[in-house]
Amino acid sequence: MALLTSHDVLAAADRIHHLVARTPLLTSSVVDECLGREVVVKAENMQLTGSFKIRGAFNAVAALPPGARGAGIVGASSGNHGLALALAGRHFGAPVTVVIPADAPETKVQGIRALGATIVTYDRTTGQRDEIVHDLSKRYGLSVVPSSDSHPVIAGAGTAALDLLRERPDLAAVLVAVGGGGLAAGTCLAASDRETKTSVYGVEPEAADDTHRSLLAGHRVDIPVPSTIADGLGHTQPGAFTFEVNRRLLAGIVTVPEDLIADSMAFLWRHYRTTAEPSGAVAFAGLLHAAGRLPPGPVGVILSGGNVDWPRFQTLLDTATTREDHHPHAAALLR
Structure with a gap:
């Protein structure tokens, strides 16, 4: 199969632009002052189905021959891809089966069922979803x-x-969460064919750093099943296609501790009035953790999803705001 290029992203944009929402860019003068640079948040938590995943699902299902769509589609997901696949299947008239962990957030499970998909569950720690x-x-x-x-x-x-990047071509860097690596790889491709240099950094939980370890090793490596609040990023190995792109084009990987992820959810709510699930807040946690190591200039952060159960969201926010031991930037933003 031919290597992916920026032209594939442009073709996808032409194919799905009328199907997806144009999500807003969020700013905060308080955050900008605290970090000493302009920060722009791409709010994909406001996308259809609550995450960026609908973009890939629509593009992939649209590319299938009509006969294949009619026979049905199947995909594994921690939740957000399942929601996206269910909506894409409904749009194109394709029956959908989603293979999902038995402990997936209930809000995601209910959403998948409401869209008419069939759910097959497995044990995250022992099951072989693939x-x-x-x-x-x-x-x-x-x-x-x-x-x-x-x-x-x-x-x-x-x-x-x-x-x-079409709205903010001046961005010096963009930070994205890395789970399977598709968003990071797609972002790298989107930024690769531009006159203005924009560096792309992936962000992973320290407990789920399979891409970080693989980049250091120079090849894909397996890690034990991760335990992280960012359930959407709990992969044990990067994908073959995604790793090929990310190995070539990522400027680097930032790994973040669990408490900083919860802190990031809290200040995204406080300063941007927006709801991020743990996986969706990871990229902003990476900004706080590595702000001094990024190229000078405005920074973009893709807030990749917002599908979180309210009780869990409230608990994580309460924990973040009452904890005394914070990262310096997070402490300033939580005051």
């Missing part, structure tokens, strides 16, 4: 749409950054 997907695909003739490791999914994900 084997389950393969078995369902073979048994029922379903087309597999991966959550990240697919050319059309990567290209679709990159349209979020394309929109961001």
Whole structure:
């Protein structure tokens, strides 16, 4: 298969622009003053189904032949890709099966069911989700749409950054969360063919740093099943396609501790009045953790999702605002 380029992201944008929302850019003078630079937040938590994932799902399902769509599609997900796949399937008239961890957030599970998809659960710590997907695909003739490791999914994900950079071509850097690596790879591609240099940094929880370790090793490595509040980023190995792009184009990886992720959810609520799930707040946590190491100039952050159960959101915010031991930037923003 040919290497992905920025042209694939442009083609995806043409294919799905009428299907997805044009999400806003959020700013805060308080955050800018605290960090000493302008920060622009791309609010993909306000996207259809509550995350950027709908971009890749729409692009991938649209690319399938009509006969394959009619036979049905299947994909594994921690939640957000499942929501996106369910909506894309409903739009294109394709039956959808989602393989999801048994402990996935209830708000995501309810949303997937409400969109008419069939759910198959597995144990996150012991189950082999890719084997389950393969078995369902073979048994029922379903087309597999991966959550990240697919050319059309990567290209679709990159349209979020394309929109961001079209509005703010002056950004010196963009930070994105890394789970399977599709959003990071798509963002790298969107930024790769521009006269103005924009560096792309991936951000991972310290407890789920498979891409960071793989980049250091020079090849994909496995890690134990992670335990992190950022449930959408709990991958054990980068995807083959995503890693190929990220190894070439990422400027670097920032890893962040769990408490800083919760802090970031709190100040995104306080200073931007927006709701981020833990995985969605990880990129902003990376900004706080590595602000001094980024190129000078305005910085973009993709807030990748906002699907979080309210009791859990409230608990994490309460924990963040009462904890005394904060990262210096987070402490200033939580006062």
